[in-house]
Amino acid sequence: MRSSTARRRATIVDVASAAGVSRQTVSNVLNFPDRVRPRTRDRVLAEVDRLGYRPSTAARGLRNQRAGAVGLELNLPTCGSDIGPLVLGALTARAPAHDVHLVPFGDAHVFPTVAAYRDMTRRHLVDAFVFADTHSGDPRPDWLLEHEIPFAAFGRLYSHPELTCWADVDGHRGLELAVEHLVDRGYATVGYLGWPLHLEDPAVAEDRHRGWVDAATGLGVAGPAGVTDQQLGPAVEAADALLNELGPGDAVACASDLIALAVLYAAARRGLAVGRDLGVVGFDGSLVARRHGLTTVVQPYEDLADHLLRTVHDQLLDGTVPVAGALLDPTLAPSSSTDRESELTSYTPVPAPTRR
Amino acid sequence: MRSSTARRRATIVDVASAAGVSRQTVSNVLNFPDRVRPRTRDRVLAEVDRLGYRPSTAARGLRNQRAGAVGLELNLPTCGSDIGPLVLGALTARAPAHDVHLVPFGDAHVFPTVAAYRDMTRRHLVDAFVFADTHSGDPRPDWLLEHEIPFAAFGRLYSHPELTCWADVDGHRGLELAVEHLVDRGYATVGYLGWPLHLEDPAVAEDRHRGWVDAATGLGVAGPAGVTDQQLGPAVEAADALLNELGPGDAVACASDLIALAVLYAAARRGLAVGRDLGVVGFDGSLVARRHGLTTVVQPYEDLADHLLRTVHDQLLDGTVPVAGALLDPTLAPSSSTDRESELTSYTPVPAPTRR
DNA sequence: CGGTGGGATTGGAACGTTCCAAGTTTGGTG
DNA sequence: CACCAAACTTGGAACGTTCCAATCCCACCG
Structure with missing residues (x-):
């Protein structure tokens, strides 16, 4: 077994020593390319490529106190509708462009509660949530607001007319x-x-x-x-x-x-x-x-997905919310x-x- | 802003000091309850409950070198079929019972390649994969085998008759x-x-x-x-x-x-x-x-989901694969x-x- | 030729968890 | 009452990354 050599994935230190620079320089090349001299940058990038290095999601998440993930509730109405799969497919396809991945959750048989939201938040599994099928008396927006957790809804939040973190089709x-x-x-x-x-x-x-x-x-x-x-x-x-x-x-x-x-x-x-x-x-x-x-x-669907993911991204970055909900043009x-x-x-x- | 107090989620150290024990004892209570005396265990659990403590996924993943996640490819045939949403819903609902979460990925428009698998693996984002719609000449099983990455397929792997890591309906x-x-x-x-x-x-x-x-x-x-x-x-x-x-x-x-x-x-x-x-x-x-x-x-669907998740779980745990593919009874x-x-x-x- | 400023690079520390080895308590026995 | 083993508990270290502050290097100026 060649576990020790081939099996272990390359870390930032491996790249650093291969390129003859320090950890931090490699980190800078990937996160703030401007901070690094072009010569050095190219050398580092060549090693990144050669070793197939990618930053560890877990280490990054731990250090940055950010999971880089968005929870997506899949409940019965969402799964059983004609558009559910289309929304999900679009969110899945667009997530990488927003530097996040999705974590679907929910029991397809049970009506939504905040329990799952609380659990995922406490485990630092996700930074924000996307959901659909809001209804009057929906406990989710209130709970998320109270706990200052970013979210975006597919469909108008008509139970909360003052909120703008939603996107819907016009x-x-x-x-x-x-x-x-x-x-x-x-x-x-x-x-x-x-x-x-x-x-x-x-x-x-x-x-x-x-x-x-x-x-x-x-x-x-x-x-x-x-x-x-x-x-x-x-x-x-x-x-x-x-x-x-x-x-x-x-x-x-x-x-x-x-x-x-x-x-x-x-x-x-x-x-x-x-x-x-x-x-x-x-x-x-x-x-x-x-x-x-x-x-x-x-x-x-793709525009909707982009808008929803951008909305939670902005909230995470600096707390900004859209000035108004988005009504996107269909074709x-x-x-x-x-x-x-x-x-x-x-x-x-x-x-x-x-x-x- | 009460950021410092209410905002920060409780860590294992908070629980430990609240219960008057050390980090490790709290960890043991959660992971190996038998190692801890009942009196201590109850005290710790009470504090866990009171503080709403949940272990950080990122920290756990980093330390254990395991993401606790399973990648799920959503490609065009999967999304556009009648059963796609049902399979996804079942996997989502059953994932918590297997102590994993799902990470869907894939571009609904493009035919599957191994690129996304490689990327997610390198980032330590997932430990294993589940996919469907295998076809002859499918590069995925070969690539995953070569890299010793656990996986399970929904549907027979008829391009690889010798493989047993699949489940299908009878x-x-x-x-x-x-x-x-x-x-x-x-x-x-x-x-x-x-x-x-x-x-x-x-x-x-x-x-x-x-x-x-x-x-x-x-x-x-x-x-x-x-x-x-x-x-x-x-x-x-x-x-x-x-x-x-x-x-x-x-x-x-x-x-x-x-x-x-x-x-x-x-x-x-x-x-x-x-x-x-x-x-x-x-x-x-x-x-x-x-x-x-x-x-x-x-x-x-739920049985299928359980079988697939158990199959990857066993592979991760000790490398065991099923003795045969599973044909599950429909109703x-x-x-x-x-x-x-x-x-x-x-x-x-x-x-x-x-x-x- | 010494001093200065600024960009490039570096090492220490920390994120929260679990493994490990060593430590302390408990309860029983001679 | 002293001792021992077993049960239980503890602190140090490490997982891989990024922030921070400090250092280095170099060109330019007086």
């Missing part, structure tokens, strides 16, 4: 995009199927609804509107009711991809060919949309459900569009 | 469960819609297919079989072809929930009421199944698609079953 803009696209494609009237305002998150529901109202009214294409909760069965019934008030050549903009799927089903039920007879636009850019050939408003991904040449029905879905 | 047993359930519910003939054997993972496809063959033949209910890839459009066509050879009162067992959804669509296309006229069973226990009222074979979750009283069609889905 649903108003998203529905504008949807309506503009539908008009562009030549659909005559644009209806809307969204969420009731008394539902869990009235701001999001209101936001998307107003987007449709403003755009459709502005363009003179406003049709009927309906509401439903985020469940397939009831949504199909609501979609069915809405379609009673729409005719061939009309369209429906939806508050989510799941609702859009329900519209596909309601259309199929009455023999409407989606695309040709009826335009449908969803919201989320989820797997459901890709599978079913739904045109959808794609949330800017529209056209597919068959708004293609007039297409005859999409729920039971003859098209394959997913080829990836760019 | 698809054979799953399709037995499905067929038995369908016979139990009084369906006459049971067909099968699965994956072609030349697809990415022939072992899984073969496994599930044989389960159907054995059970259906054994019970004398074997019907026609078809194959399709894991895409909704082609799957609906394949399901349609299969239904040509089945009549009312028959059933289809499927290799995945997505394929089962395709069967729902094909049934709707020809006016068959799923449940009453046609039994359908999916595989995965995914969100898709819950939404669409599909009876499904649920993968034992069956009945829903409307095998309820003879129900008239489920793809466009009139039932609400998700109430959670237990």
